[in-house]
Amino acid sequence: MSEPVDYLTEETYRPAWLVDGLTQSTLDKVVQQKPELMRLGKDISSAKRFYLVGSGGSYSVQLPITYIAEKYTKTPVYAFSGWEFLERRPAAVDKDAVCIFISQSGKTKEIVEALKWCKERGAVTMGLTQETDSVINDLADHPYGWNARGVTLGKLTSLYLLFGAIFQEKGYEIGGKMMEAAEKLPSLLPFMIPKAKETAKKQGLELKDYEHIFMVGGGINWGLTYQYSACILMEMCWVHGIAVDYSEFRHGALELFTEGAAAIFLRSRSEMRELEDKIIEFSEGNGVRCIQYDSQGLDVDNLLTPFTLFIELEWLSCYLSLAKNRRMGAWRFYDKVKF
Numbered sequence: 001m002s003e004p005v006d007y008l009t010e011e012t013y014r015p016a017w018l019v020d021g022l023t024q025s026t027l028d029k030v031v032q033q034k035p036e037l038m039r040l041g042k043d044i045s046s047a048k049r050f051y052l053v054g055s056g057g058s059y060s061v062q063l064p065i066t067y068i069a070e071k072y073t074k075t076p077v078y079a080f081s082g083w084e085f086l087e088r089r090p091a092a093v094d095k096d097a098v099c100i101f102i103s104q105s106g107k108t109k110e111i112v113e114a115l116k117w118c119k120e121r122g123a124v125t126m127g128l129t130q131e132t133d134s135v136i137n138d139l140a141d142h143p144y145g146w147n148a149r150g151v152t153l154g155k156l157t158s159l160y161l162l163f164g165a166i167f168q169e170k171g172y173e174i175g176g177k178m179m180e181a182a183e184k185l186p187s188l189l190p191f192m193i194p195k196a197k198e199t200a201k202k203q204g205l206e207l208k209d210y211e212h213i214f215m216v217g218g219g220i221n222w223g224l225t226y227q228y229s230a231c232i233l234m235e236m237c238w239v240h241g242i243a244v245d246y247s248e249f250r251h252g253a254l255e256l257f258t259e260g261a262a263a264i265f266l267r268s269r270s271e272m273r274e275l276e277d278k279i280i281e282f283s284e285g286n287g288v289r290c291i292q293y294d295s296q297g298l299d300v301d302n303l304l305t306p307f308t309l310f311i312e313l314e315w316l317s318c319y320l321s322l323a324k325n326r327r328m329g330a331w332r333f334y335d336k337v338k339f
Contacts, residue, residue, distance in 0.1 A: 041165025106134020
């Protein structure tokens, strides 16, 4: 006789990272640590090169930082997944480099190994983990813990304040703008949650029967596009998530965006907006089930879209998992299969 089915409902199920008040408390906690992050940023700002190393979600939050660095500064900032970094072992990691190791648990195997290698090369190291007390922070020259329950928001808000301070010390105006953006989050993001929940209920049901969902994004939002397709749709909802960059849409995706396909479009506030419009117009005209997330139509700077879009997507994942009766975080293999 089979086990009874565990039917999820709004009353009995909500992922731990979506409990009431968590977004507010996480943002408040990180922004309160601005003086510490400014001190850290000033201490490491003289470096010639910066390397960010982290896996999964800790890789995705690096990409808005590299986008900002390349668009607004001449400071080299490189993003790496843990095993990729160890395979490359970049020759330019030396005493003139700062290497920042990002890990929610603070003990990710490949990130610890990468940190040790960087120390051997004479690079300055910094840890960025959920708790100040962690394996990575014990090894790093500069330890930092955001010490709040929210994970993605804790990482990315901390990185905005840290690199805001670094870029400001290097004389770039964007540094101050990054810190201003981070300081707006505690009043902006919680305000978005009620509407995000209402919208997500409808969208989650609409996507219930799709086994393949395209995620389309780009620019400063490419990290979030990747994160949602890989870490949320595939890892937690067991849906085939396929990340597509707007700039590469013509190559491959164009042939598959036909009737029966579903796609989620993340809208920017950048020069890419016109291209986004054309791609969405084509997709809708070709019978694709299109869902657009556009920061609820709020007048926000492009710097803020990785955060505002995250709030919308976070609730979509909750209601999609409800519609599919799929308990997020109940993994079959993650943290059970070791590599």
